[in-house]
Amino acid sequence: MGQTFTMDDLRRKLQERQHKMTPQRQTVLQIFLDHPGKHLSAEDVHDILRERKVDIGLATVYRSLELLSELGILQKMEFGDGCSRYEVNTIDPTRHHHHHLICTQCGKVEEFDDDLLENLEQDISKKTGFRVVDHQVKFFGVCKECQAKQ
Template sequence: MPDTEMLELLKQRLQRKQYKLTMQRRTVLEILLEHPGEHLSAEDVYGALRDKSSDIGLATVYRTLELLVQLGILQRMEFGDGCNRYEIADIEKNEHQHHHLICIKCGKVTEFFDDLLDELEADVAAKSGFKITDHQVKFYGYCKECQDELENK
């Protein structure tokens, strides 16, 4: 989906929740759309804004990212290093987020989309009476490059 279509969908989602697509929100979303699959931190977004000569401050970036998470437009993730990262949340309702493979040596994050947990989720919901709306899976280990490097030592 082209960025202009995605921005329009995100604008509509904001409006449904009684928020406007301000210039700051639009600019932050554009940065995230320009870096698909990169899991940007607030500092990464701020750096990209500075590269574009934007005068949006770091505090505004943090506030904007947190608001967009609260509104379900962004997903916040933490990959075990204490740093929050953000990406555009999946647009389709009732669609699970993708999952992540995290290399504990180089920090590379790879996304995967197979969702094999539907039966487990249904079982947990039935046994606990808990209404599950989503889940996240993170696998930690070594990427292929780091495996090769470790084997060649």
């Protein structure tokens, strides 16, 4: 799926941009390292922190997520439900983003890695002269679990 980052890699990314790895930022980042491939909202992160008996306020979580997103350490995603979600930004500039499958009933987000749009990008480029550098695809539907409940 993309490369795996360590806390040291993430600390280096922060320092390159003149930011410190505060204990709060480290704790928030650790949540993402402990939940690879998950798309977590600020509330999800805060809930996990509370389960771990870590006392970091929701406002601090929001600030940390915004900063880490601005710095490119986390990737911020919107799935049309008004709730921003984040994941560690493992995007290799030579690869496309993975695509997302979003359940409209339970809100679960899954990743889908097959890049089916390579030919379409080439076609667009040939026909219009537009050089596509990346794309994001979101499929909205009903996951297997929610279908099984119906």
